[in-house]
Amino acid sequence: MSQAQWTAHEAIERQNSGDISSVELTQAVIERIDAENGRINAYVHVDAPTALSQAEQIDARRHRGEQLGPLAGVPIAIKDVMCVRGGRTTCGSRILQDYVAPYDATAVSRLRSADAVLLGKTNMDEFAMGSSNENSHFGPTRNPHSIDRVPGGSSGGSAAAVAAHAAIAALGSDTGGSVRQPAGYCGIVGLKPSYGRVSRYGLVAYASSLDQIGPLTKDVEDTALLLGVISGHDPRDATSVDIAVPDYREKLQTGVEGLTIGMPEEYFAEGLDSQIAAAVEGAAARLEKAGAKLKQVSLPVAGHADYCVGAYYVVATAEASANLSRFDGVRFGYRAEQATDLQQMYHQSRSKGFGDEVKRRIMLGTYVLSAGYYDAYYLKAQKVRTLIRDDFSRAFEECDLLLGPVAPTTAFAVGEKIDDPLQMYLNDIYTVTANLAGLPGVSVPIAHADDGLPIGAQLLAPAFAEETLLRAAYSIEQMAN
Ligand code: GLN
Numbered sequence: 233m234s235q236a237q238w239t240a241h242e243a244i245e246r247q248n249s250g251d252i253s254s255v256e257l258t259q260a261v262i263e264r265i266d267a268e269n270g271r272i273n274a275y276v277h278v279d280a281p282t283a284l285s286q287a288e289q290i291d292a293r294r295h296r297g298e299q300l301g302p303l304a305g306v307p308i309a310i311k312d313v314m315c316v317r318g319g320r321t322t323c324g325s326r327i328l329q330d331y332v333a334p335y336d337a338t339a340v341s342r343l344r345s346a347d348a349v350l351l352g353k354t355n356m357d358e359f360a361m362g363s364s365n366e367n368s369h370f371g372p373t374r375n376p377h378s379i380d381r382v383p384g385g386s387s388g389g390s391a392a393a394v395a396a397h398a399a400i401a402a403l404g405s406d407t408g409g410s411v412r413q414p415a416g417y418c419g420i421v422g423l424k425p426s427y428g429r430v431s432r433y434g435l436v437a438y439a440s441s442l443d444q445i446g447p448l449t450k451d452v453e454d455t456a457l458l459l460g461v462i463s464g465h466d467p468r469d470a471t472s473v474d475i476a477v478p479d480y481r482e483k484l485q486t487g488v489e490g491l492t493i494g495m496p497e498e499y500f501a502e503g504l505d506s507q508i509a510a511a512v513e514g515a516a517a518r519l520e521k522a523g524a525k526l527k528q529v530s531l532p533v534a535g536h537a538d539y540c541v542g543a544y545y546v547v548a549t550a551e552a553s554a555n556l557s558r559f560d561g562v563r564f565g566y567r568a569e570q571a572t573d574l575q576q577m578y579h580q581s582r583s584k585g586f587g588d589e590v591k592r593r594i595m596l597g598t599y600v601l602s603a604g605y606y607d608a609y610y611l612k613a614q615k616v617r618t619l620i621r622d623d624f625s626r627a628f629e630e631c632d633l634l635l636g637p638v639a640p641t642t643a644f645a646v647g648e649k650i651d652d653p654l655q656m657y658l659n660d661i662y663t664v665t666a667n668l669a670g671l672p673g674v675s676v677p678i679a680h681a682d683d684g685l686p687i688g689a690q691l692l693a694p695a696f697a698e699e700t701l702l703r704a705a706y707s708i709e710q711m712a713n
Contacts, residue, residue: 236397239453240450244306254288268376276312283349302457309401313360314340326369327559328559328566338466342461354404363385363656364388383395391417392418394450401454401458404422423701429472442547442668446459487522493526493631494527498530503640519708
């Protein structure tokens with residue numbers, strides 16, 4: 233087994249026992265990137281010299297007997313929507329292709345303080361808008377399990393890199409499923425934390441009331457490890473909460489005895505691939521055997537695509553239209569050269585700088601906020617959002633966690649949905665609700681379909697119940713192996 237295949241906790245143990253240095257480990261992962269990236273296009277930028285010099289410094293400190301951080305010497309990839317000081321942060325967009333971030337996102341600086349090694353920036357749907365990674369200005373990322381399939385999106389580069397062992401772990405962002413769905417499609421673990429758990433400072437905003445940064449890893453223990461590092465209050469993000477960060481690894485092995493797991497009946501209705509339904513039901517049966525109680529619950533609003541996908545795409549695009557107004561060719565990013573007056577300069581910079589999907593969403597978002605349509609669309613969507621939140625509150629009176637699918641199908645073919653935005657949006661049915669309600673959710677690999685593609689299950693928990701969420705995810709993982 234190549235060293236690049238190790239999990240983070242394994243890589244840390246091996247370094248502690250002197251089997252390998254941080255430089256050797258980083259070198260092994262960089263070799264893997266060199267071998268794989270041409271095929272999968274997971275990275276938009278790799279900074280091997282900086283990564284190796286960080287690893288060298290960690291080795292030197294280890295040598296001197298210094299106390300090292302909890303991710304010492306672990307090579308990690310960062311979705312290109314987070315600022316890393318001194319490097320380009322493109323958001324997968326032409327408009328930011330030359331933007332150099334002058335500071336680190338808080339999640340990134342926390343990784344640095346934990347002594348992680350930063351490998352580079354991963355490919356993504358432009359401004360995190362998409363479910364397939366096909367909306368990147370830098371070309372689509374491919375699924376390492378099957379090159380003609382999408383890796384999911386929008387953190388598809390991060391998921392593909394981890395699944396291909398071209399990173400030990402990665403960070404992504406999740407506004408409507410962008411960590412969980414690509415993790416599911418690539419056969420790895422991906423967690424969206426509760427809203428407020430992780431600081432959004434330095435994360436380029438898509439939809440600020442929904443965005444969260446989360447880890448993508450090879451196993452649940454690594455997710456617990458990374459979540460512990462990046463979580464916590466940050467005075468630079470007013471929405472980050474001041475709730476103590478538990479040691480998420482501590483209770484991982486305590487099992488599911490005594491937990492009630494809710495199965496939303498709407499999730500297993502028409503539209504869900506039958507192999508996925510069977511795999512998720514199989515995982516539920518195994519949890520029951522391990523001592524959990526299963527209970528059928530109902531999510532009358534959150535379980536229906538018409539309401540939840542509709543509300544999500546109104547709220548998300550409305551916020552995006554405001555957030556993306558800052559990219560105007562003046563303060564940030566690409567500026568059209570031929571314009572003769574200011575109006576033309578704005579117009580041409582934005583027309584040429586943004587891709588089609590981003591433009592579609594800016595127009596949609598502007599429309600739902602405009603006078604005369606605000607009440608009919610935006611206000612209505614906010615009301616539906618409240619109903620979705622109520623659905624979950626009611627369900628969590630009856631159970632500790634919810635179990636369901638991540639997406640209606642396994643990874644679809646490159647090109648299959650790109651010309652049909654509605655089909656692409658409907659793919660998000662099981663993931664957008666956690667963002668609308670602010671809940672944590674995790675995607676765990678549970679099986680493979682007949683064609684070999686990975687199948688994931690999704691667990692959801694009440695806000696700030698990540699410990700319970702990870703405990704159950706760990707049990708599922710142990711039983712799936
Ligand atoms: N697929 C969803 C969208 O396109 C979610 C994206 C995300 O979570 N960033 O908006």
